[in-house]
Amino acid sequence: MALQQLPRIERLDLAVLRLPAWHPEAAGSPTAPVYGYVIDHPDGAIVFDTGVGADNEFIDAVYAPDHLGLDDALHAVGIELADVVAVVNSHLHFDHCGQNPLFYGSDVPCYVQQAELDAVERDQFYTDPVWALAPTGQQRAVDGDLAIAEGVTIMATPGHTAGHHSVLVESGEGCAVLAGQVVWHADEFRDERATAANVEAKERRGDAIESIRRLKALRPQVVHFAHCSALHADGAGEDAELRLRSPRG
Numbered sequence: 001m002a003l004q005q006l007p008r009i010e011r012l013d014l015a016v017l018r019l020p021a022w023h024p025e026a027a028g029s030p031t032a033p034v035y036g037y038v039i040d041h042p043d044g045a046i047v048f049d050t051g052v053g054a055d056n057e058f059i060d061a062v063y064a065p066d067h068l069g070l071d072d073a074l075h076a077v078g079i080e081l082a083d084v085v086a087v088v089n090s091h092l093h094f095d096h097c098g099q100n101p102l103f104y105g106s107d108v109p110c111y112v113q114q115a116e117l118d119a120v121e122r123d124q125f126y127t128d129p130v131w132a133l134a135p136t137g138q139q140r141a142v143d144g145d146l147a148i149a150e151g152v153t154i155m156a157t158p159g160h161t162a163g164h165h166s167v168l169v170e171s172g173e174g175c176a177v178l179a180g181q182v183v184w185h186a187d188e189f190r191d192e193r194a195t196a197a198n199v200e201a202k203e204r205r206g207d208a209i210e211s212i213r214r215l216k217a218l219r220p221q222v223v224h225f226a227h228c229s230a231l232h233a234d235g236a237g238e239d240a241e242l243r244l245r246s247p248r249g
């Protein structure tokens with residue numbers, strides 16, 4: 001089921017990371033923004049990615065993040081933490097789930113692919129598990145696609161990680177996509193490229209390109225990213241060069 005109109009989608013500027021020299025994206029820019037999003041859905045606000053947490057010494061030492069509280073970021077767009085009815089994490093790296101604990105102990109469901117939970121289990125360096133793992137009653141392990149509200153569907157988009165997913169927001173007047181870290185930079189999406197920096201696992205680069213194509217095939221009006229400005233189908237936005245077009249068209 002789709003909504004009649006697209007709900008308001010607001011970007012939440014949650015952090016700026018200082019990328020260490022060894023970080024695969026550091027060559028492009030020494031800093032990186034971290035964006036979450038909120039969908040102002042008629043049934044309640046849905047948060048997509050929660051940025052970086054504030055209490056991990058290792059993360060603070062390596063990335064020296066400038067940090068904005070999710071509560072303040074939401075408040076700035078007229079939404080309160082208590083208005084949030086669901087959290088979706090694109091994946092469980094530290095800069096996408098860091099403020100999930102604000103919701104732990106409530107009845108807010110936290111949606112993530114089972115493959116991400118498996119990765120946290122397998123690799124102690126995958127993320128901060130205190131941030132990443134919701135209490136059992138709140139954790140919603142997803143396997144593939146899942147409709148979570150009217151017009152709001154989780155879509156599996158593996159590549160950057162095995163369990164990366166995106167969110168499609170559909171309405172009678174068109175659709176929007178929250179694509180997380182399907183790509184690092186919007187031009188990779190436009191050109192359908194999987195870079196070695198964003199998709200370190202060689203064997204997943206084919207999946208990453210398929211994920212981009214899957215989202216493009218929905219013909220979204222706008223695609224929002226975790227570390228880059230949005231792409232707009234009509235060429236609107238900050239950078240008119242960043243258009244949603246095929247590499248050949």
Ligand SMILES: [Zn+2]
Pocket residue numbers: 091093160181
């Ligand atoms: Zn990541």
